[in-house]
Amino acid sequence: MKKSVVRCLSVLSIAILLVALVACGGSPESSGSGTSTEQASEQKSFAPSLDTATKCSISVAGGYDNFEALEAEFDKFNEYYPDVELSYTKLDDYNNIVSTTLNTDNAPDIYFAFDYMLDGDQYNAVFEHAEDLSDPALGIDLSCVRPSLLCKDDAGACPMAPIFAGVSGILVNEDLFDKEKVNIPTTYDELLAACDAFNKAGYPTPILCYNEASAYGNLVGEIMYTDAVKNPETVEKLNALDPSAGEYMRPVLEKISDMVKQGCINLDVCNELEDGYNALILRFFEGDIPMALCSADTASGTAKRESQSEAFVAHPFAYALHPFTLTNEGACLLDKPSVQFAVNKEGKNLDMANEFMRFLVSPQELNDIARAKRLITVTPDLAYDGVYAPFSTIDSSRIISTREVGLSDDVTIQYRVAAYEVANGKTSIDKAIAGFGKYKL
Numbered sequence: 366m367k368k369s370v371v372r373c374l375s376v377l378s379i380a381i382l383l384v385a386l387v388a389c390g391g392s393p394e395s396s397g398s399g400t401s402t403e404q405a406s407e408q409k410s411f412a413p414s415l416d417t418a419t420k421c422s423i424s425v426a427g428g429y430d431n432f433e434a435l436e437a438e439f440d441k442f443n444e445y446y447p448d449v450e451l452s453y454t455k456l457d458d459y460n461n462i463v464s465t466t467l468n469t470d471n472a473p474d475i476y477f478a479f480d481y482m483l484d485g486d487q488y489n490a491v492f493e494h495a496e497d498l499s500d501p502a503l504g505i506d507l508s509c510v511r512p513s514l515l516c517k518d519d520a521g522a523c524p525m526a527p528i529f530a531g532v533s534g535i536l537v538n539e540d541l542f543d544k545e546k547v548n549i550p551t552t553y554d555e556l557l558a559a560c561d562a563f564n565k566a567g568y569p570t571p572i573l574c575y576n577e578a579s580a581y582g583n584l585v586g587e588i589m590y591t592d593a594v595k596n597p598e599t600v601e602k603l604n605a606l607d608p609s610a611g612e613y614m615r616p617v618l619e620k621i622s623d624m625v626k627q628g629c630i631n632l633d634v635c636n637e638l639e640d641g642y643n644a645l646i647l648r649f650f651e652g653d654i655p656m657a658l659c660s661a662d663t664a665s666g667t668a669k670r671e672s673q674s675e676a677f678v679a680h681p682f683a684y685a686l687h688p689f690t691l692t693n694e695g696a697c698l699l700d701k702p703s704v705q706f707a708v709n710k711e712g713k714n715l716d717m718a719n720e721f722m723r724f725l726v727s728p729q730e731l732n733d734i735a736r737a738k739r740l741i742t743v744t745p746d747l748a749y750d751g752v753y754a755p756f757s758t759i760d761s762s763r764i765i766s767t768r769e770v771g772l773s774d775d776v777t778i779q780y781r782v783a784a785y786e787v788a789n790g791k792t793s794i795d796k797a798i799a800g801f802g803k804y805k806l
Contacts, residue, residue, distance in 0.1 A: 411724050413445045414504065420448040421714040423721055426466065426473035427704070428459035434737035442724050449717060464490035467709065474712040475721070478525040478705045480516070480767075481774035495524035496708035496719065498726075503719045509728045510743050513766035514702045524707055526726050529740040531661040531703035532756060533583040535572065535689045540682035541655045549755075552693045553620070560629040563655050570631035572624075573649060574658040575641035578785035579806055581621075583658045585780040586767075587690060587697050588617040593770050604773045611801025614780055618787050618794045620691040625788050632789065642666060650674035652682060658689065662703060664752055665739040687755040698759045701767040703740060779804050 425435065432453045439451040456462055459477065466472060467490045478495070482488035498505050499521055507515060507523060514527045542549050542559075545566055550556035560571035574580060592613060593600050602610045624630055638644040646667055649657040651674070664686045671677050688696030706725075708718050724730060728744050735742035741753060782804035783797040792800070 415716060415720055417446055421717050422450040423714055423718055424473045425453045425475040426456050427477035430455055434734045437737055438725055438730060438734055442721055464488055467494045472709055474714060474718040475706050475708055478707040484773045484775060492524050494709050494711055496710040497522040498526050499523035505723045505726050511745055513700060513769055514743050525705040527702035527705045527743040529703040529735055530743050531701055532698060533586055533660045534686045536649055536657040536659055536664060536684055537687045538655055538682055538684050549687055553691050554693055557627055564628045568653055568655060570634040572630045572656045572658055573654045574635050575638055575645055576632055576635040578782045580641055581781040581784040582777055583660055584621055585617050585784050586699055589780050590699055590765050590767060590770055591697055593772055594765055600771055603776045606775060606802035608802050611798040614783055614798055618783060618797055621784050621788050622794060646670045647674050650677035652676055652680055661740055668739055685752050685755055688759060695763060696759060697763045697765055698756055699765050699767050778806050
């Protein structure tokens, strides 16, 4: 299953995405444009296919600390099936225990799955237990998901359905840019100029980031994927961890080294963060940080934490997630699935688990749960929450489906660790390149 995932670049999916992006907009507190609501109203309403008096329990397991957006979907599903008890449980150290959990008597009915699991034998159980969600008998409408986000094998089987999509970018304190009369950067040269201006104005660090190797994916992704698109023959070599492929990392490592030397990132300030999620957001909300490098998964937590920050409550400011670029060609949008759901085909209440997925995988519910979680919908509607509105400016030629490019998770690990080592002065660029294929997170 894992090695036969279809990874062809789809011009159609890019075109669909472009159309959707035009509809994006709104303020950080808005719920996006009305497009998704209007389109969803045209869809057929959900009609139960099982006995609505059925009594059973359905469990969902994942890595989120809490999942109120999903619980709201539980409530709506209970309007059709009032006696079905649905619950969400966080599994501590999810990535390391999900396979073991699936082989126990307490295995969940539905569980989180991720693209990177396709590349690791330790995740075999994730897919061995997964229902084929593309089975026509299940009636799950996968056509409402952007084609570039769907995982299918050569036989057309679909082991997991994307629930959210994600991007990487920079959280921008837009009020600070207005105050200092600095343009929000759209090219690498503009980024250097902005960082120089904020350094001269005495800000602690122009860019805040979580200084751990795992977080450097937000820095390396753009160049890594654009280079692979331009030179598709390199993908096989990179995925094989051929030592000579380390040279492909040089452009991104040179840029990261340059950023540190130019004072774009004050690592002393970044090292004060105690964790990569809550601490980064709360430090950004102090109001003296122009930019914070993060993913949509981090940006999604900003609204909830506004009230947790005394500084933000006292002095709120306008902010949004903007595209981030290390090139002068303009930023890319790396379109990628975030959380995906798989159904345990050995589950005790398989029919009802599939029924819930049939309910959830629809334009209305996928848009609603993405809006509630403040992440990006996986439907073609792409009704972004306003915090992502800046991504609507990206040209269609610079939209890349990470799944279709086909780089393995092992490759991204090599780039991330090498970037971390170079940024922190632990190694030279040449030595980092020579270490390609040997890095572990």
